[in-house]
Amino acid sequence: MFAQLASTHLRILFTRRLPVISAWGPQVQSQSVARRWYSAPRDLDKEIESITDLATVAKDEMDFALESRNSVYYNDDKAAAHEAVDEMTEAYNSLLGQLTDADKRSIEMRIGMKIKEIQSAYEIMTLNDLED
Secondary structure, three states, rough: OHHHHHHHHHHHHHEEEEEEEEEEEEEEEEEEEOOOOOHHHHHHHHHHHHHHHHHHHHHHHHOOOHOOOOOHHHOOOOOOHHHHHHHHHHHHHOOOOOOOOHHHHHHHHHHHHHHHHHHHHHHHHHHHHOOO
């Protein structure tokens, strides 16, 4: 009896009754307190993870290109690095374009420096090719 009463009490604590207006008049509908309407933080985290993965691929491709410098494979490795950096940059800019200013600052603080570092390293690699 006590367990059933405690269970009912907990269910009442974690359930709200919200009025709903319908064609048949006012009704009461239960809604769980724990349920949230939004899932933005999870989606944003997925986007950040995806961009971080693209950044890792871009960094790896640039490393491959630098290792193959002065070899027959350098031009292909550099082209692959260029594509990876472009894809990473496009995904990052696309994400920033969809966010509010507060979210943009948050994203820039989390991964912005890493993105700029990879872009700068690629530019330096390209400038070194022009000097040679």
